[in-house]
Amino acid sequence: MKILLGSLLAIVTLAWGVDVLATGGTSRGALPWVIRQEALYLSGLLSIALMSLAMFLSTRPAWLETPLGGMDRVYRTHKWSGILAVSFAVVHWLVEEVVGDILKAMVGREGRIPKEQFTGFLEVMRDLAKDIGEWAFYLVLAMLVITLWKRFPYKTWRVVHQAMPVLYLMLALHAAMLAPTDYWTQPVGILTALLGVGGIYGALCSLLGHIGRVRRASGTVTAIDPASPDVLTVSCQIDNKWSGHRPGQFAFITFDEKEGAHPFTIATSDRGDRRMSFQIKALGDYTRTLGKRLEVG
Known part of the structure; x- marks a missing residue:
């Protein structure tokens, strides 16, 4: 479990680092704003990557039983990838909402990295994805609290947990629409897309009731x-x-x-x-x- 999760975090971080070097590092704005922007991207990437892994593992892939040491460990990996995903989502939210306000108060808006400009349908979709992602984050955070609260009734938790595939699809849309456009020509974009495909596959299997159906x-x-x-x-x-x-x-x-x-x-x-x-x-x-x-x- 630790090897799989650690390797995923390392690979995503490495891909993010390659993109930072390819896009010029601090040449895009003042250093504090660049650090804040890249921290926003990295925390978001790690969160959606771990959430994609959790969704894929929810399909109970039998071929992972041997390398992970049994289905109980597959489930344990699913659990901890979900917990870590929400943890990085919290960091992502704090960087977006709190760190941005602190920098405005301390160094002002000068040197802030300008936002990418879009028009028409794409602009509407990005605004929608931003709002959807924020609401999905609050719901996922509440779900984590319920999961860790051992006194919460299992039957109720099970019903609540069934909403996770829908929340994942909302967060996947958020990640895809708000990722920098240069990502899709870099290894980080390819990696994000592959992980997203796995996560979407898991979400759809869950929603359609296909998990375990063939056996x-x-x-x-x-x-x-x-x-x-x-x-x-x-x-x-x-x-x-x-x-x-x-x-x-x-x-x-x-x-x-x-x-x-x-x-x-x-x-x-x-x-x-x-x-x-x-x-x-x-x-x-x-x-x-x-x-x-x-x-x-």
Whole structure:
């Protein structure tokens, strides 16, 4: 996880540095304003890059399980890329709203880097993207607070979290429309575009309900056994769409559409009869009461 996130941050920062050198560094304005402008760009780039990674990882790419050490670590990387993305978004907002006002008071507007001029439809879209990005930032920040607040009900959090693909698309539009035009002829623009494609793919897969669809199967509960006070064994008969498994693997199981899918450990080997058992530990309100909700059949 740390290697992937660190490498992404390093690559994006390197691409940003190449653009700084290519565009002349401090020749565009006074040094304080140049530093502020480049800090604005870098924080925005790092935020959208990490958010794109988080959206792509939400598709549960099976080919990343081996290099990252399992799907649990894929999820952990998804979580921390989201947290870091919002953190850099906060820095981005502070540089835009606070640092700009401080510089105006301290050094004045002289030497400030002039804004790129656009007309017609492009100007309208840039204004729209700026407003959309600001509102999406506030909503994403609120979502982070809810995520880190462990006492917040999971069911409510799950509903709120489903809005993330829409917020990502809003922020992707913000990033694409407000990025300097010279970016698109530099490595930083190519990198941003590639990451954006991955993020948009993840967002659309989530919105259209495609995540995990090709490996989805249905089943019927055949036995319920409270193996211990805090572990429930649930046995199921799976339909012929199941492609097989190994004991110790896990599957995302949906017993209740309102609750959504949870990862549970597979406790039986594949004997060719598509019978499976899951060991479910009581870790929360849902798993503690699952034995009372389920019925054979």
